[in-house]
Structure formats: C-alpha cells, structure tokens
Amino acid sequence: AQSVAQPEDQVNVAEGNPLTVKCTYSVSGNPYLFWYVQYPNRGLQFLLKYITGDNLVKGSYGFEAEFNKSQTSFHLKKPSALVSDSALYFCAVRDRSAGGGNKLTFGTGTQLKVEL
C-alpha cells in the first residue's frame, strides 16, 4: 500500500520569504513523486515530479522540491514567496514497482497563505 502525509494543514509565510511545504511518503517499492496545486473551485495543476536522477527537481513558477530517500520526504520549496502562490498544495506518490499500477495516492493537502 502507498500513502502520503502532509503534516501541516496550513503554512503561513510573508511575501518575499522562503517557503517550505512538507511531504513524506510510504511505498513498497521505489516512488514516483509529484506536486500539484489547486486554486478554489478548480482542478489540480501540475507543478513538478521526481522520477529518477538529480534529487533536486525544478518545476513551474519557481518551485522546486528535494527528494530524500533516507527520510522518505519530498518537500516543496520556493526561495521567495508571492501572494499569488496562496493556494492548496497536494503531494502525490505512485509506486514504481510492477504491481503499483498507475494510480496516484494524494496527501490531504496543505493550504499555503502568503501575506504582504
């Protein structure tokens, strides 16, 4: 079974400050990892993914995430937050093993609030 934990329901940060949204995962095999963002009454928008290779993944809108296998984490980061980054962020995992299927398993989401 695969699972994702996002330990913070909400993260507050001042505009211009760095932000981190935390994610840890559990899979039986090796993971594929994803971050999506959701704006109110909208579907999910893809930000970035980790498949293999460099542990630091760069994505859309200046976001990046670092894969840490020993800590089973994939935290989302941005060096300088914008008010427009305020949204709901979801981490997702897919098991790379043959029996893992193609489904994504999502965390419960972290509401990011960036204030002036």
Next chain:
Amino acid sequence: DTGVSQDPRHKITKRGQNVTFRCDPISEHNRLYWYRQTLGQGPEFLTYFQNEAQLEKSRLLSDRFSAERPKGSFSTLEIQRTEQGDSAMYLCASSSTGASGLTDTQYFGPGTRLTVL
C-alpha cells in the same frame, strides 16, 4: 493545446436519481483516470483506462458506479441511485505513455461538483 474538459461543471440531483458525467482528455493522451475529492481531502483514485480498456478499479467504485471509454477518447462516469455520500468533486485526468518509458504526468480537468440532496 486544449486541456482536459469535463461536463457539467456542477450537478445538483435528488437522492435516488442517476447522473452521468463526461470527460474529454487531451487529444493525444491514451490514458484516462477518474478521481473523487471530498472537502478537506486529497483526490482518491476511482478507475483508470488505457485506450478503451478499463485496467484498474478502486474498491471505492461500488456497483452503483460505472465508467466507460468506448472509443478510447472521451469517457463517461455514471452513478446510479445516488446517495448523499456521493456528494463530491469528480476529477478526470489524462496522460500519455511516453516513448522513453518514464512515468507519464497526469493532467487534470476542472472537475464536476456533484451535490446530492
């Protein structure tokens, strides 16, 4: 490049009625997924198609739910005898199997919000 589209965007129905939702994937995508999202939760996987074949179904997909993708293009999700617990956002996603063999990215539509009274 148009994205994934879903119709309708909102549906209000009475308990016991049947409802059907449609999803049109990105045109070149051969994989299509349905997820359900309730308030305060992340999306939960329901089912997955590769072309017209339904390859995976979640235990969440009770016998009141049925999904089809008859020609490997658009898909429909039908819920029979709706219950209040079916109220949720139903999300569709599509992806393409790449030649590199690396995992494909799922792109989501705007969702259909179902309210069962």
